Amino acid sequence: MSGVRVLVGTRKGAFILSSDGARKSWDVRGPFFEGWEIYHLKASPVDSDRIYASQSSGWFGQIVQRSDDGGETWAPVGNGFAYDGVAGTHQWYDGTPHPWEFARVWHLEPSLNDPDTVFAGVEDAALFKSVDGGLNWSELSGLRGHGTGPQWQPGAGGMCLHTIIESPRDHRRLFVAISAAGAFRSDDAGESWRPINSGLRSQGIPDEDAEVGHCVHRIALHPSNPDVLFMQKHWDVMRSNDAGDSWFEVSGNLPSDFGFVIDVHAHEPETVYVIPITSDSVHFPPEGKLRVYRSRTGGNEWEPLTAGLPQSNCYVDVLRDAMSIDSLDECGVYFGTTGGQVYVSGDAGDSWDAIVRDLPAVLSVEVQTLA
């Protein structure tokens, strides 16, 4: 029987929420790694028992954990994230050069075709790759070294590489996004990179349409149409029809086009989900109403989805890695909040239930669809 496994990273540990295909009754396991910040967990798409987890602490640094049995047991793998060669400098908040310093792994992206290959997006922004199940890590330094790296600046949350997408049509094509540098693409498996930010406009930087400096919060695509990218930027929901070569705005009738998450329906490439947040200085939903917005037209026309979600006195945030989509016949949508709730919709967003309500602040949500 089909089912789902939801991997939840929080400020104080990881949790695994499991259900059958009905997604009504849930088994909750955890906390795993209690007390540690779990920025992200994600399973291999080709081995559902293989899960990677980023475990970190401001005191004790970075650990990467791996499970080979669906989260029953875990073992630490490698945590040697050394920048390639001379690390160099990026811009600090005050505009002065600042040495690249490793802080943590924000995002782990297992390869689409090999369970031992996994990418790690880190702060200070860089992309690492392991081909031995996380034991050893090597930087794909063409990203930092392509030329604009010294101009990158951190956002308020740090200079993090948070989005990694391997194109399902061409595994040599990779997309990444960095706050606050922008989006970048490689067409040669990560050897060389170029910025793909044409069309982005950001009022918080001196040159609004600069080549880099944009605070991209999340990018998503549908596997059937990997040239179409959807982006939640700091402000603005954007779309590209040419693999990021150019972008145009599709914020349309959203009550706010600030937000963090964006994702695409599993079976409808033009159905997109966002969760508007009031503003860059007010990180909770407009009017205290937690609303997921769905566009069935690839953007511009958005409908609020509210059934089962709090519509008064709700002041949580939904962080960039905290939305996920399952691929059951009736597509499921999931998101977690800084208030510790994880919500599920088993009907593509029409109605919602809370799986759990009282976890630590949720940093990431990933769902596995199990055969």
Add this chain to the structure above:
Amino acid sequence: MIRVVLPAHLKTLIRQQGDVVLDIEGPVTLGSVVGALEARFPVLRGTIRDPASLRRRPFVRFFACEQDLSHDAMDAPLPDEVAQGREPLFVIGAMAGG
């Protein structure tokens, strides 16, 4: 025989709740004790000191015999009470709320 008391987060990592007991060959220093810890528990590499520079992580402290040894050189001898196992070396996570 050296006794080391680790903070709760690191005890979780090594899956051991009690003190760690180590045998150190040669001079007993912060560096040799941390090196022995990392050799016995590889998961601790990078958690107490930077793996490249070997400098103490900023929010980690070393206490022993009611003294803060955090700023001592990594190759400075530890107090005799620690070296002879009468007093433990405490590895401390700096206090913070949250």
